[in-house]
Amino acid sequence: MKHCDNFIVSEKKFLNQSFYKLKLKATKPLPEIKAGQFVEVQVNSDSKVLLRRPISINDVDYQTNELSLIIQTVGQGTKELAKISIGEEVNLVYPLGNGFEVKGESVLLIGGGVGIAPLLYLAKQFNAKGVKADVLLGFRSQEQMISLDEFEKCANVYVSTQDGSVGEKGLVTENSIFSKSHDIIYTCGPTPMMKAISENALKNNIECYASLENKMACGIGACLCCVQNTTEGHKCTCTEGPVFNAKDIIW
Amino acid sequence: MEKLKIQLGNLEFQNPVMTASGTFGFGLEYEDFFDVQKLGAIIVKGTTGEKREGNPAPRMCETPMGMINAVGLQNKGVDYFCQHTYHEIKHYKTNVIVNVSGSTIEEYIKVAEKINELEHIPAIELNISCPNVKKGGMGFGTDPKMAAEVVEAVRKIYKKHLIVKLSPNVTSIAEIAKAVEGAGADSVSMINTVLGMAIDAEKRKPLLSTITAGLSGPAIKPIGLRCVYQTSKAVKIPIIGLGGITNATDAIEYILAGASAIQIGTQNFVNPRIGLEVVEGMKEYLDRHNLSHIWDIKGVI
Numbered sequence: 149m150k151h152c153d154n155f156i157v158s159e160k161k162f163l164n165q166s167f168y169k170l171k172l173k174a175t176k177p178l179p180e181i182k183a184g185q186f187v188e189v190q191v192n193s194d195s196k197v198l199l200r201r202p203i204s205i206n207d208v209d210y211q212t213n214e215l216s217l218i219i220q221t222v223g224q225g226t227k228e229l230a231k232i233s234i235g236e237e238v239n240l241v242y243p244l245g246n247g248f249e250v251k252g253e254s255v256l257l258i259g260g261g262v263g264i265a266p267l268l269y270l271a272k273q274f275n276a277k278g279v280k281a282d283v284l285l286g287f288r289s290q291e292q293m294i295s296l297d298e299f300e301k302c303a304n305v306y307v308s309t310q311d312g313s314v315g316e317k318g319l320v321t322e323n324s325i326f327s328k329s330h331d332i333i334y335t336c337g338p339t340p341m342m343k344a345i346s347e348n349a350l351k352n353n354i355e356c357y358a359s360l361e362n363k364m365a366c367g368i369g370a371c372l373c374c375v376q377n378t379t380e381g382h383k384c385t386c387t388e389g390p391v392f393n394a395k396d397i398i399w
Numbered sequence: 400m401e402k403l404k405i406q407l408g409n410l411e412f413q414n415p416v417m418t419a420s421g422t423f424g425f426g427l428e429y430e431d432f433f434d435v436q437k438l439g440a441i442i443v444k445g446t447t448g449e450k451r452e453g454n455p456a457p458r459m460c461e462t463p464m465g466m467i468n469a470v471g472l473q474n475k476g477v478d479y480f481c482q483h484t485y486h487e488i489k490h491y492k493t494n495v496i497v498n499v500s501g502s503t504i505e506e507y508i509k510v511a512e513k514i515n516e517l518e519h520i521p522a523i524e525l526n527i528s529c530p531n532v533k534k535g536g537m538g539f540g541t542d543p544k545m546a547a548e549v550v551e552a553v554r555k556i557y558k559k560h561l562i563v564k565l566s567p568n569v570t571s572i573a574e575i576a577k578a579v580e581g582a583g584a585d586s587v588s589m590i591n592t593v594l595g596m597a598i599d600a601e602k603r604k605p606l607l608s609t610i611t612a613g614l615s616g617p618a619i620k621p622i623g624l625r626c627v628y629q630t631s632k633a634v635k636i637p638i639i640g641l642g643g644i645t646n647a648t649d650a651i652e653y654i655l656a657g658a659s660a661i662q663i664g665t666q667n668f669v670n671p672r673i674g675l676e677v678v679e680g681m682k683e684y685l686d687r688h689n690l691s692h693i694w695d696i697k698g699v700i
């Protein structure tokens with residue numbers, strides 16, 4: 149069941165120059181939320197931004213009834229949302245999308261840029277099942293990095309930066325952990341990165357799931373704006389995704 | 400809510416608020432948010448003779464107070480609708496109206512004939528105004544002769560309430576409306592999206608796969624109001640007004656301009672409960688102004 153409710157901003161933190169984290173407190177008990185699901189955030193109702201913005205759920209705390217989001221400022225909507233203050237209300241439609249299936253014993257989660265957001269909740273769910281995931285995070289440079297403490301608590305963390313300022317230098321597909329064998333790869337990040345990972349995984353017969361970030365309007369399967377071309381034709385990223393089996397995606 | 404009850408031709412509506420085709424799925428998508436049966440009507444996604452995949456991605460982008468879409472009539476085809484989707488929505492205790500599209504007159508006839516057989520579909524909305532398909536679609540809606548031809552052909556075989564949806568991308572929408580009225584339409588709805596375009600200056604590329612596509616949302620409300628106003632002076636059949644409605648006040652403006660009923664499109668994406676809020680807001684407006692029926696203010700401008 150999908151909901152449309154006001155949440156209260158309980159915490160706001162800038163993680164680096166362009167990423168910020170919002171903790172949002174629900175006013176009623178949260179429904180069950182799967183890793184990889186997302187919310188549609190309404191930017192202030194008197195703003196110039198019209199449509200909601202889809203943002204992945206970064207973490208869920210059922211005890212305090214809070215959701216976390218990590219947002220990168222890229223345009224008007226994410227900039228306006230960055231101005232919100234603690235105690236203010238924000239309206240969400242949630243939880244949306246299919247989410248990741250938490251399966252496999254030896255798993256690799258690969259995030260690029262703000263695409264690392266949904267992987268924290270996923271890594272925690274693996275950890276809860278007794279599986280310590282390998283998590284490979286790619287950033288352009290140190291400036292784009294965020295603290296990885298929370299990942300380190302529940303997973304083995306590896307880092308690639310394009311300029312070599314932290315971790316291994318180069319793309320995530322060039323990181324040494326990438327060539328270690330895993331049962332399943334989960335990825336979220338820029339399209340060229342996910343495409344390279346998927347192609348590589350399929351070549352090596354590794355199951356691979358990618359969480360796509362197609363442009364959305366409604367987020368609930370009503371407008372058909374967000375389709376991804378797949379081996380079975382156009383599929384809605386907001387309802388049949390955002391997580392797709394890489395073998396079905398036509399990039 | 401007697402104040403909001405209306406009748407268009409032979410068809411009764413518990414209130415004048417409908418959800419626009421392509422923005423409300425089949426109603427099912429919104430069931431979690433409110434009782435969709437409280438709407439005056441639900442107009443479902445454009446349906447064609449055969450399954451269509453629609454246009455390639457990217458299919459949408461936001462523009463100042465609006466959005467441009469290039470979905471292009473993606474749908475599973477009329478047979479799938481009749482055999483499957485219809486059975487999921489036929490129990491709705493409100494009017495479920497099918498938006499009928501096509502590339503040829505034969506295709507419009509084929510779809511209309513099949514929908515005519517469905518007991519719980521009391522009306523169709525003939526979409527002769529879609530800007531997002533290569534053949535047909537808007538072609539029929541931009542020429543009065545062709546518009547009359549397709550409406551006449553469908554009128555012959557379609558026995559229930561026939562709404563014809565018009566495009567604003569014409570020199571005189573009133574002239575097209577007169578032509579479809581003459582051809583037997585029971586009512587007209589307007590406006591479909593306004594042909595527009597968006598460009599990414601940094602990448603020096605269009606933002607949509609089809610380059611030009613349909614603009615909707617608050618940005619087009621003044622165009623919609625103008626079209627309804629001009630048409631209301633030219634035809635006798637009722638007009639269903641839409642384009643950029645985001646609240647009850649916008650809806651009231653359409654009624655003042657001459658519309659008998661209204662539809663809500665893009666705003667469903669922003670506020671999934673907007674349909675219900677507009678019904679309640681219209682009622683509140685009538686109470687506040689001591690009016691006994693919504694049509695008391697119809698076309699007063």
Ligand SMILES: Cc1cc2nc3c(=O)[nH]c(=O)nc-3n(C[C@H](O)[C@H](O)[C@H](O)COP(=O)(O)OP(=O)(O)OC[C@H]3O[C@@H](n4cnc5c(N)ncnc54)[C@H](O)[C@@H]3O)c2cc1C
Pocket residue numbers: 186197201202203204205218219220221222223224225226227262265266360361362363364390461
């Ligand atoms: C399922 C899903 C989950 C997402 N999760 C997150 C998340 O956890 N954190 C986060 O920061 N962002 C996430 N995004 C991307 C986010 O929705 C966009 O960055 C945001 O909508 C941009 O809004 P804006 O108004 O700031 O930018 P706009 O003014 O809309 O656009 C500015 C720039 O951002 C690009 N852009 C717009 N929409 C998207 C998009 N959907 N994907 C990629 N680029 C886009 C545009 O092409 C443009 O260049 C997610 C997207 C989806 C579909």
Ligand SMILES: Cc1cc2nc3c(=O)[nH]c(=O)nc-3n(C[C@H](O)[C@H](O)[C@H](O)COP(=O)(O)O)c2cc1C
Pocket residue numbers: 371372373419420421422444445446468470472498526529564590591592614615616617619641642643644662663664665666
């Ligand atoms: C994503 C999207 C899909 C649409 N699909 C259809 C369609 O299939 N048939 C149709 O007649 N109109 C379609 N429309 C047009 C709307 O029904 C409506 O005429 C238009 O959006 C203007 O109203 P609005 O400004 O309230 O959105 C679509 C609009 C949008 C935004």
Ligand code: FES
Pocket residue numbers: 363364365366367368369370371372373374375384385386387
């Ligand atoms: S965003 Fe509307 S169908 Fe996916």
